[in-house]
Amino acid sequence: MPQPDNNINFDDLFRYNYRPLCLYALHYLQDADLSEDIVQESYAALWEKLQEGAHVLNRKSYLYMMVRNRCLDHLRKKGIPTESLKPYDTYGIIDDDDAQERSQTEARLWTAIDSLPEKCREVFILSKRDGLKYEEIAEELGLSVNTVRNQISKALKVLKEGVQKLYTFFFA
């Protein structure tokens, strides 16, 4: 996908990459608030560098690098060994470009979940994140089991269409 980088302004650099960077950090930290803080810090560091007149060749890659280093620093401080902490997926270790790509795809999925209708999202999350059975969701929310089933298939359909073809194999 086309990624404008150094010819876009700082605001767009932020908007374009904030959520993917958060997800990238989340893979290391497993903590959403902490991830957001580290991404903020990284943007701040880049901002200061640019204010000082520094030339950064690829601002996006630079951001990913800073986020990763800060995550690793944080884990080291907590005494967690980091040598083995390379980005990986189900097929093994993946390289930086793939890790960025993956974060972007995950960010799109996150956005797609955000944009689900409220009730639909609630049902979907209870099922997929919290692992509740259809019957349990129906009871908790006062819905029929059929409604729960419909909401979930609606959610899957919306997400499937919203998150690009590239991602469809996850749903297959």
Next chain:
Amino acid sequence: MDFVLTHYQEGKFDTQKALQRFNEAHGIVRKPRRRVLPWVSGVAAAAAAVILCVFLFRDNEQQILLMADAQAKEFVLPDGTEVTLAPGSKLTYSEKSPRNTALEGKAYFEVARDEAVPFEITSDGAFVRVLGTKFMVDAGSSVKEVYVTEGKVLFAKSSDSEGVILTKDMQATLSESDAVPVVAMEPDVNSIAWQRGSFIFDKTPLKDVLETLSEHYRVSFAATDLDKQLSGEFYAEDLDLIISLIESALDVHIIKR
């Protein structure tokens, strides 16, 4: 998929909020500041508004006028109601009864709840009464429109004519020839995009997506594959960014004209 779902939390990783936080931390001011009018806000109040307030004082009614010029502006009324005025819109109320307002143009309201005193909006040919809720009124054109995001709203031609009750995510329009507002079967969530700051599409054909964007930004488009469907939320601040996101998401080519 699993990773995102395991960690998904509503409202987390909110780019808009994060950007605001970043800008605030670095003293970058872009968004219009929330202003508390009338005169109590002193120096901060816009000079134009102050002049108008003073002018209106004279007839002893103490009418207060709020207006937005080039950008949408947020105001907090004395009763705690929050109003976002669309560019070029005006809202007046008297100091004695601040929940009795008159609107010219378009505004989004988050009405502070007060069971005893309903909040009323009158405009030329439309009347709206509520207790406490969130909704938009567009009284700017010949067709008046109300879109409700929360609570219950009465929408009528005037305070003594028959009206319709609207609830969450309902939209109704009232044209000059109608006696009673007509409730839309499929409300357009993007009619409040200017207030929310984003567009939401849910399996919307590209043709309709471009029509919405075209209305909002006053540009026209040409594109391939107009039947492809788009879902997702797009922040309204940067049209070029939205266009490039759509192009890559749908694998289409869009030209601005």
